[in-house]
Amino acid sequence: MNDSRFATRSELIGILVLAVLLVVILPLCLDVFRLNLVAKYLTYAFVALGLVICWGYGGILSLGQGVFFGLGGYCMAMFLKLEASSVENTKIQSTPGIPDFMDWNQITALPFFWKPFHSLTFTIAAVILVPGIFALIIGAAMFKRRVGGTYFAIITQAVAAILTILIVGQQGYTGGINGMTDLRTLKGWDIRPDHAKVVLYFFEVGLLFACIFIAQFVRHSKLGRILVAMRDQEDRVRFSGYSVANFKIFAFCIAAIFAAIGGAMFALNVGFMSPSFVGIVPSIEMVIYTAVGGRLSILGAVYGTILVNFAKTSLSESFPELWLFGLGGLFIAVVLAFPNGLAGIWGDYVQPRISKLIGTRKPKSDWTDNSVADGAPAE
């Protein structure tokens, strides 16, 4: 078997194809506006990647990934907002030097938890650490008590609801329902013009591949195999002497951090952050990206995200009525008919034909032996 620590040969080819697509083909074919749309889609791909590890391998369905996406995004947006609200930019406010929405809400001094966000280093650390620690706390509280499955999904969903209500309610501190808009510069570098968007796109693709490599590493390490074992027969793993809770916490934290990186890139690429990316509805939509791509396929998550979002943009542009039917139908179809998503269809139908054409023997792909079609036993 040509299984290295890291990736099989077919996986390496897959990664290369994705790299060529994202780095060469899309930037050459699309104008800057469309490329920026792709950049927006790719921010969700980070979340989908995290869900592959957490849900596909670990069997932990989190319906609150929007929370971590939002936390990462808000951390980044706070930094950018502070930079955009320098004293000379905000002369007309009654208190210059604080973000405009604070001024509108009669807040006269920068709240204490905003102050560290003047520093970019602190912000980058916060983008990773705040969601990471939050996930650690939730994960530790839940998994140590052996709460899992549907209960966990409901609780994460409740957390998403709480955070949304909190952000919307505390308008003076968070920008309320409008979120943080009008983000302008990053360390004096304007993020709004076209060339900046292109630079940010390539930076984001670089980060995405870093995350893909981390995910690949997790998958091929012993850790990844324990995660899969735990998903399929939790008790046996526990009886073999592994601490199931710690592995689950780890998977959940990785997913949270990936989501947070996506959120931070969203704030940079799109130029605003609002609670509409935090709540229950976006969180579940993020799960469908993973499900469409194939919950066991790292690259599938990226393709699934791009395809679903592309369909959403084009369908809701031309037939807004149809989009929700389409999305709802997609949920049902993916669950009922294609539990392994696009990656499953690829592996079932396309790959064998290609192999036949080239004349090589079909390499046994990974997802067939841990197919989810039978699913975990009901609790």
Added chain:
Amino acid sequence: MFGDYSIGDLGSIFVMQGFAGLILFSVYVLMALGLAIIFGQMGVINMAHGEFMILGAYVTWMTSNFFQSYLPSLFSGYFFLAMVLAFLASGALGMLVEWMLIRHLYKRPLDTLLATWGLSLMLQQAYRSIFGAREVGVELPQWMLGSLHVTDAIEVPINGVFVMGLTVLITIGVAYIMFRSRWGRQVRAVVQNRIMAGAVGINTAKVDRYTFALGCGIAGVAGSAFTMIGSTGPTSGQLYIVDTFLVVVFGGAASLLGTIASAFSISQTQSTLEFFMSGSMAKVLTLLAVVGILMLRPQGLFALKVRK
């Protein structure tokens, strides 16, 4: 916080807020009852539960419109017919959904969650296409308007009292069905041990289908009652779904008594807090408390001791 009010004022405030809490409690109980049956007894997460409730609300609205146009003399009694129709409509839809969707997914509870979420999106869009995006409200019959005058400071709206009475009746009915009838015994047998229940001759697939339909039907009645106190829009159901799931989980999934107790405590906490702070903060605090308690006691308030 309390400084500006006299003792008597505070008493009235607590009674009035307590009453507002009781109405919220009725909505929670009505929604949670159906969910407790479906989730607690069958382990199926039905994210479309809110949409079944809204179906009941729309049926009530249509019935009220029908009576207004064709049978104005009987208008004061339309609600009782509407409730039956709402039950039948939601129950029938529930049966259809169980047959087409849910029964294939009993072994994959997390996937049921996603599939029913998809269903809820489609139903929402269907309501939007059929009934329009704007919220609709029913005309209340004359006898339901106005309020009961208890003391100078305390007034109780009649429609609220009616909804609460209805809640009590439906709860008793459900408890009777689940714990006294032959069919309820079959449901509980299937929950406790599906294979043995099948072995002694219970048609488990049929029991599943009717249980799901009953849960959805109760959601329809809940929607019907909901029209008495609020207006209905395509996405109204989604507003309550997470709260309701929390109510069911907080109460202990398989326990009807727990569901009622948790609905009571959550709604009372929320409506009492609402008076002293903004509505959003009251909700945040209530939900946080519930999530916090659930982290300490994952089995909920009343846990059934069942050997797994």
